[in-house]
Amino acid sequence: MVITRSVRVARRTWRLAADAPHDSGLITIRGNDITVDFGGATLEGVPATNDPDVASGIAIRVEGGRNIRIANARIRGYKVAILARNTTNLTIERVDASNNWKPRLFSLVEHESLVDWLSFHRNEADEWLRFGAAFYLHGVRGGAVRSSRAEQGMNALLMVRTEGVAVTDNDFSFNSGLGIGLYRSSHNTIARNRVNFNVRGYSYGFYRRGQDSAGILLYEQSGDNVIAFNSATHGGDGFFLWAGQSTMDTGEGGANDNWLVGNDFSWAPTNGIEATFSRNYMIGNRIEGNDHGVWGGYSYSSVIRGNCFLRNRIGIAIEHGQENAIADNSFVGDTTAISLWANPIEPSDWMYPKRRDTRSRDYQISDNTFARHRVGLRVLSSVAVTARGNRMTGVDSAAVLRDTSRFHMEVTGPGAAGLSRKASAGAECDAPPLNGIPAAIRARMGTADRRVPPRQEASRRDRSAMVVDEWGPYDWKSPKLWPIDSVRSVPLRLRVLGPAGRWQVVKEPGIGTLSRTSGSTGDTLTVTPLPDAASDWAVELEFVGTAARTPLGQTVSSGTPYRFSYGRFEPRQDWNVRFFTWSDSTPRDSVGVAASRAISRTPMLTRRAPRLDYFWYRPAIRELPQSRWALDAATTVDLPPGEYTLRTISDDGVRVWVDGTLVIDRWTHHESTVDNVPLTGGQHSLRVQYFQDDGWTELRLDIVRGIQRSTGSAGPH
Numbered sequence: 001m002v003i004t005r006s007v008r009v010a011r012r013t014w015r016l017a018a019d020a021p022h023d024s025g026l027i028t029i030r031g032n033d034i035t036v037d038f039g040g041a042t043l044e045g046v047p048a049t050n051d052p053d054v055a056s057g058i059a060i061r062v063e064g065g066r067n068i069r070i071a072n073a074r075i076r077g078y079k080v081a082i083l084a085r086n087t088t089n090l091t092i093e094r095v096d097a098s099n100n101w102k103p104r105l106f107s108l109v110e111h112e113s114l115v116d117w118l119s120f121h122r123n124e125a126d127e128w129l130r131f132g133a134a135f136y137l138h139g140v141r142g143g144a145v146r147s148s149r150a151e152q153g154m155n156a157l158l159m160v161r162t163e164g165v166a167v168t169d170n171d172f173s174f175n176s177g178l179g180i181g182l183y184r185s186s187h188n189t190i191a192r193n194r195v196n197f198n199v200r201g202y203s204y205g206f207y208r209r210g211q212d213s214a215g216i217l218l219y220e221q222s223g224d225n226v227i228a229f230n231s232a233t234h235g236g237d238g239f240f241l242w243a244g245q246s247t248m249d250t251g252e253g254g255a256n257d258n259w260l261v262g263n264d265f266s267w268a269p270t271n272g273i274e275a276t277f278s279r280n281y282m283i284g285n286r287i288e289g290n291d292h293g294v295w296g297g298y299s300y301s302s303v304i305r306g307n308c309f310l311r312n313r314i315g316i317a318i319e320h321g322q323e324n325a326i327a328d329n330s331f332v333g334d335t336t337a338i339s340l341w342a343n344p345i346e347p348s349d350w351m352y353p354k355r356r357d358t359r360s361r362d363y364q365i366s367d368n369t370f371a372r373h374r375v376g377l378r379v380l381s382s383v384a385v386t387a388r389g390n391r392m393t394g395v396d397s398a399a400v401l402r403d404t405s406r407f408h409m410e411v412t413g414p415g416a417a418g419l420s421r422k423a424s425a426g427a428e429c430d431a432p433p434l435n436g437i438p439a440a441i442r443a444r445m446g447t448a449d450r451r452v453p454p455r456q457e458a459s460r461r462d463r464s465a466m467v468v469d470e471w472g473p474y475d476w477k478s479p480k481l482w483p484i485d486s487v488r489s490v491p492l493r494l495r496v497l498g499p500a501g502r503w504q505v506v507k508e509p510g511i512g513t514l515s516r517t518s519g520s521t522g523d524t525l526t527v528t529p530l531p532d533a534a535s536d537w538a539v540e541l542e543f544v545g546t547a548a549r550t551p552l553g554q555t556v557s558s559g560t561p562y563r564f565s566y567g568r569f570e571p572r573q574d575w576n577v578r579f580f581t582w583s584d585s586t587p588r589d590s591v592g593v594a595a596s597r598a599i600s601r602t603p604m605l606t607r608r609a610p611r612l613d614y615f616w617y618r619p620a621i622r623e624l625p626q627s628r629w630a631l632d633a634a635t636t637v638d639l640p641p642g643e644y645t646l647r648t649i650s651d652d653g654v655r656v657w658v659d660g661t662l663v664i665d666r667w668t669h670h671e672s673t674v675d676n677v678p679l680t681g682g683q684h685s686l687r688v689q690y691f692q693d694d695g696w697t698e699l700r701l702d703i704v705r706g707i708q709r710s711t712g713s714a715g716p717h
Contacts, residue, residue, distance in 0.1 A: 002028045006035040009073075013042040018057020018078055025061025025083065032066045038073035038095075045077030048099070048552050052153070052471060053710050055101040055132075058083050062090065069093070076100060076553060079132045081150075090143035090165075097134035099553035102154040102176050104710035105470050106649060106674065106700075109206050109487050111615050113649055114672035114698055115712040116200055118212040120219055121245060123160060123183045130714040131177055133158045140165060151175065151475065152553060154713075156195070159185045168192055168446075173456065176200045176472030177713075179232065181217040182225065184244075189226045189444045190216065196459040197234045197466070197473040199269070204464045205484075208269035208291075210236030215265070218255050220244030228261045228445040233459040234466050234473075238265030238290070243277035251355030254278035259441050260285055262432040267463050271295040272312070275302070277352060282307060284432020289462055292317045293334065298358060299324055306433040308332075314339050320346070320358040326365045328433065333372045337395075338365065341380035359383065370395050379404045387411075467497065477549040478556070479503065481541065481566035484524065491528040494539075494566055496521055501545015506563065510537030521545065529568075538567025571703050573686075575612060577633040578603035581625060588693065592653055592667040595630040595691035609633070612688060612701040619697070630691040637703065641681040645708040648675045650690065651698040657687040667691075672698045674711045679703065 018026040026043070029036060043059050059075045062068050062084035069091040075081040081097035084090050106113035120128065129136065134150030135157045142164040149171045150156035156172030159165065162185040171194045172179040179195030182188065201211030213236030216227060221244050232238045243254040256279045265272035266288035273282060274295045281303045287293040288310035296302065296318040306328045309315040315334040316326060320342050331337035342360035346353040360382035370376045372394040379385055380402045387409040392398055399409055434442060458465050458476045467474040467482055474480055479498035483489075496503060496519065504518040510533030515526035521543075529537040542563050548556040556562045580598040605623050612633060619626060648654050648664055651672040656664035663677040667689075690699045 001026070002030055003034065003036055004031040006033075007037075009036070009038045009041045011038075011040045013044055015044045015047075018045050018059060025058040027060045029060065029062045029068055029070070030065060034065065034067070035069040035071070037071050040072055040074070042074040042076070043078075048076070048554055050077070051104070051710075052099070052102045052552075053104050055079055061085075062087050070095060080129070080136050081134045083136045084138070084140055086139040087143070088141045090137070090140050092135060092145045093147050095148045096150075098149055098151040098153065100134055100150075100153040101132035102152070102472055103713045105176065105200055105468070105472060106712060107201050107207075107211070107468070108470065109203060109483055110613075112201055112207055112209055112211070113615070113700070114651060114696055115649055115674055116211050118177060118713060120178075120181065120183070120212065120217060121242075123220070126160070128158055128160065128181070128183065131155055136160070137162045137165065144168065145170060152472070152551060154472075155181060156198075157181070159183070159188065161185060163187045165189075166191070170194070173197050174473050174475040177213055178217050179215045179235070181219070182222040183219045184221050186221075186223045186225060189228070190230060191226065191228045191444075191446050193230045194456060194459075195230055195232045195235070196456055197475065199234060199236045199466060199473050200468055201236065202269040202466055203468045204466050210268065210270040212236060212240070214238070214240035216240070218242075218258060221246065221253055221255060223254070223256045223258060225258045226261070226441055226444045227258060227263060230263045231456070231459055233264055233266045234463070235268050237270050237274050238268045238272045238287075239263070239274065240271070241275040241278060241280065247277055248350055248352050251352050256280065259283070259437070261434075261437065261445060264459075266290065267466070269463065269466070275299055278302075283437065286310075287312065287315075294318075296321060296324070298352070303327075304329065305436070309334055309337070318360075319343060320353070320360055321363070322357065322359065323362045326363065327367050329368045331368060331370045331373065335373065336375040336378050337370050337373045338376070339378040340382050340385065341378075342382060344381070365390065375400050377409070379407060382407075471551060475549075475551070478551060479521065479541070479543040479548065479562060479564050481525070481539070481564065483566075487568060490534065491526045494525045494527060496523050496525065496541070498543075499546045499548050501543050503541045503543045505539060506542045507538065507540035507565075511539055514539070535568060535570040535572055538565055540565040569705055570611070571637045571639055573611060573635045573637055575609040575633045575635045577607045577609050577612075577631055579605040579607070579621075579624060579629060579631050581629045583628065588669050591669055591691065591693045594628075595653065598630050599632050599689060612699060614697055614699045616697050617695075627692060627694040630689065633688045634686065636683060636685050638683045639679065639681045639703070642705065643707055644679040644681070645704050645706065646677050646679050646686075647702045647704060647708065648688075649673070649698055649700040650675070651696055652693045653691045654699065655689045656701075658684055660685070669693045672696070676709055676711075678707060
């Protein structure tokens with residue numbers, strides 16, 4: 001359908017599949033001065049019960065034009081809900097684009113997978129489209145995205161070469177990639193949005209990475225953006241800024257002069273704020289419970305003022321920074337409040353340090369308060385660092401210096417007055433100090449009565465609220481069973497998460513004993529499988545309680561029964577694994593040949609293993625070298641009648657035979673990649689060969705019920 005004039009859509013659910021090509025639209029809007037008001041109608045690309053990674057196509061495409069408005073729609077089940085190109089004055093308002101495409105994740109409770117790592121570094125040719133988005137704006141000039149929602153997808157809003165757009169009062173939370181991402185996009189305002197729980201690669205109590213997910217991302221020459229009064233908690237990073245490859249290659253430009261004012265960047269597994277190779281302003285933000293509050297590598301002439309740093313591992317960490325000002329901040333309970341340093345050797349493939357001065361130098365650290373740290377200032381290989389008017393209390397070491405010259409420090413005396421006293425008591429941080437912010441920037445931030453980051457109940461919790469399963473971050477809106485221990489623990493403890501209510505057990509195939517058969521949300525259920533069913537069991541509960549919303553976006557009204565489950569299927573395997581090595585410096589394009597030759601020789605090590613699951617950078621098997629080794633493994637499996645998928649994740653080469661037939665042949669040097677082949681029930685002989693050339697080792701073989709074709713997050717390029 002092509003729309004060339006204003007229309008109102010009949011309010012109903014329109015189940016309309018979109019074509020798979022990523023640049024065609026189910027509906028195209030073309031022309032000027034057009035309003036398309038959906039009046040609450042729904043566009044649905046695939047059934048709501050389908051896995052999210054089968055969604056495809058574009059629901060609405062806007063081609064050029066000016067003064068285009070799209071309003072009051074529910075759009076779900078597409079790779080992209082709205083794609084706009086080269087449009088002037090585009091408005092998207094009151095559009096719910098939740099539950100669109102997102103990939104299956106392979107980082108689960110036991111350990112992460114490199115398949116899930118993201119790379120947003122390239123987008124000159126719209127490479128970001130492979131990741132999908134609720135809203136994708138390319139070349140838009142002016143307009144607004146407001147009062148809209150995009151949850152339970154991979155990315156909510158992506159803006160490419162877009163300027164002058166106001167992104168306000170939206171809820172872009174609980175996505176597995178980005179809440180908001182900008183690429184070569186400047187002069188935009190992002191204010192009063194919820195962009196919480198945009199994360200992958202983290203599950204509380206098991207492992208923590210973030211895998212380059214973020215609440216808000218600014219990449220590649222994105223400057224003069226105002227980021228104000230947003231709640232961006234529990235992201236891989238809260239805020240992630242990178243100057244871009246052109247800056248890395250030339251030493252020029254950067255993602256400069258962005259203003260981060262009054263936001264909440266708390267509870268990231270990595271960095272509350274990461275801002276590198278650029279000049280920016282970070283004023284009056286709350287930054288709590290992160291690994292680093294601010295990671296500012298190679299930042300220069302940046303201002304970090306009036307922020308509230310609480311209980312981070314390191315409050316501010318800057319390597320190779322110059323002429324940065326750190327003033328009027330409150331640091332409470334960080335292990336180290338401020339860490340500044342330079343490394344003796346910088347990466348040889350970076351042109352940036354070859355074309356710019358990258359010494360750690362000329363810092364002004366003034367009028368900050370420090371309370372309860374092991375170290376206040378840690379300074380390494382730096383020059384000309386001046387600290388004046390700072391107040392410290394309960395700090396073990398005021399300053400730790402090494403290889404540093406022209407360091408001057410004055411401490412005005414003990415005390416944690418003002419902001420730090422409030423923070424130490426757990427109260428909210430003071431309102432951001434707006435003095436010194438240019439009037440034009442203040443005008444873009446919004447009126448005074450709306451300068452509070454919007455909060456969600458889950459966003460008020462610490463990192464324990466972060467639960468990430470195979471489809472991304474859990475939103476706490478529906479009941480869920482989640483392991484407390486390793487999934488292979490016997491007995492296994494499962495906690496009932498979610499809305500308030502009661503539950504009872506309705507099915508328990510393969511279970512020997514349960515610690516209880518009914519209870520309330522928050523209870524722990526201990527499961528002991530039958531001895532002969534330890535690798536094939538499930539427990540299903542029925543919940544009745546407050547209203548819920550399922551992970552697929554379906555509403556469950558209060559008092560309506562809702563079923564959910566947890567189980568394990570891992571067919572018994574007894575692998576005979578033989579390891580081989582070779583020592584020559586084989587060229588990468590010939591490493592498969594060298595590995596095949598090694599496998600034909602006598603093994604250097606033989607082991608038995610219940611599963612093939614190897615993941616490390618430094619070998620976990622003491623006898624193996626880090627690179628240039630291979631394995632040859634064999635086993636037999638016996639599967640009940642049904643359909644199954646054999647899945648491998650490999651980095652580097654892998655070959656798999658089923659009953660003597662080669663079914664996976666990826667015998668090349670490659671990054672972590674997923675391969676799937678179908679299996680039927682019955683007995684099968686399996687043989688796997690694998691080689692590790694260099695870098696990370698990842699080999700995993702799973703047999704799962706049903707037919708799966710998921711290949712993950714669309715690759716790093």
